[in-house]
Amino acid sequence: MKTTKLLGILILFFCTFGFISCSNDEKEGRKITDYKEYALTVASEKLPGVVTSCGNYNQVDVYAVMKEGATEWEALPAIEGFEYEPGYEYKIRISETSYLDYTMGDPAWTEYHFLEIISKEEKTSANLPLNFIPAWYYEEFCAYIDADFQYAIDADQEESIENDLMANEVLSSPNLRCYITGRFENWFLLDTEKNVVEQGILKTERKDYEDFPEAYRLLPPKGNVLGYMQWKFIKESGSKENATQYDVFICGKAVSKSPAPESVVLWLYQDLTVYYQNKYPETNVKAVVICYKMKI
Template structure:
C-alpha cells in the first residue's frame, strides 16, 4: 500500500509540475530574442531564390541585397512595408526582429521591416547572380521525362532525329513559380548555366480543341485540365521556344492525394514538320511529350 501511495504522489507531483510549466510558458507568450537595425542596398531586379517557411523550402522571387561594407549579393525573401519598383536600386534601412513563441507551429522566426528609404536611383545593378537556388533544391529533381511516338513507313530515321534533337534541353531542371506578374519559368543546369527566368502565358483549352494525334501517346497519369503554354521572357516577348499544349494533373503512382505534387505534360504535334523534313519517310504522325513535376 505504501508503494502505491508513493507512486500516486509521484504521478500527482509530475502532473502538477507539467501544468505549472505549461501555464508559465503560455503566460510568457511571444518573446523577442534579438533585434537589430542596419542599411541594405537592394538590387534593381528580383531573382529566383529559395526561402524556408512553414517547415519546407519554397521557390519564389527574392531581393538581392548587400549589407554595408560587403561586396557579395545575398537573398532576402521579403521586407514588410517595402514597395519595390523594378529598374531602381535602393538603399534602405530595415529592422530585423527575431521572435520565439512555443504556442506557434514554427516557434522561432524572423521578421524584416522597412524603417526608411535612404535613396532610390534608376539604374541597373551590377554583378547580380542568375539566381539564389542551391543545388540541393533541384538536384535529381525537375528533369523532364521525354517521350515520343512515331507512325511512319521509316520510323527509325524519325526516331533517331527525335533522340538527337529534343525541343527542350533534357539536362536542365525546369522550375515553375508564381509572382505578381503571373506564373514564371526558370530552367537551371548548374550555377553557371540557366535559361530564363520568363513568364508563362496560359490559355485554357478543352480536350476537343487538342489534336487527335495525341492519342498515340497518352499521358501516363490522371488529367484534370487542358491548356496552352507559351514561354515568354520577363518583358512578355516571345522566346525561341514554341508553345505547347498542356495536360495538367496529379503525379502518377502516388498513394497520397494530399502530398502529390502537380504534374504537367507538355505536348507538341510535329507531324507536319517531319513530313517536310523527311518527305520519303511516309510520315503519318509524330508526337513528343515532356513530363515535368511542378515544384
C-alpha cells in the same frame, strides 16, 4: 515510512514549482531576443526564392539585398513598410528584430522593417544570381519533365526524321532537366550539377479536348483523359512570341473522375508535322509528334 512520505512531498513540490515556472514562461508571451539597425542595398529586381512558413516551403519572388561590406547578394523575403519600385537600386536603412513566442506555431522568427531611404538610383543591378532557390528544393518540391521522350512518325522516309529528332540536343539532352514549381508558375532548366541554364514563367490555358491535332492520334496518351491544356514556356530573356508551346493531356490511371494526386499523369505533346514538312519536303511527311511525361 516517513522517508517515503517526505520523498513524495519533495516530488510534489518540484512538480508544482516546474508547473508554475512553465506557466509563468507562457504568461510572459512574446519576447524580443535581438534588435539591430543597419543599411543595405536592394537590387533593381526581385528574384525567385524559397520561404518557410509553418514548416511549409513556398516558392516566391524575394528581394536581392547586400549588406555593407558584403560582396554577394542574398535573399530577403519581406521588408515591412518598404514601397519598392522595380528598376531602381536602393540603399536603405532597416531594423531587424528577432522574436520568441512559444504560443506561436513557429516560436522564433525575425521581422525586417523599413526605416529610411538613403539613395534611390534608376539602374540595373550587377552580378545578380539567376535565383535564390536551393538545389534540394527542385528534387523535393518540384515536378519535372522526363528527358526520355516518345515519338511517332508517318512519312515515306522515317529514318531521316528519326535521326534528326535524336540529334536535337534541345529535345533529347540527358544532361538537362526541366523543373516546374508546385504552383505551375515558373520553370527552370538545370544541368546535372543543378546549375540554372535557363529559366522563365509558365503560362497555362485550358483548351477544348476536341481541338487537339490529328497527329496526336498516332501516339495517344496513356490513361483516362481528365483535361486538356496548353502550356507556354516563356524564357526570362525572351518574349511571349518566342515561347515554346506544348499541349498537355491530364490523365488519370484510375477510372474515377477524381483520382488521388499520385494517380494523375501529365503528358506534354508537340506537333512537329509542319516543321518537318518544310525541312524534308521530299519525305512526304504526314505527321510527326513527340511526347514527354511529367513526373509529379
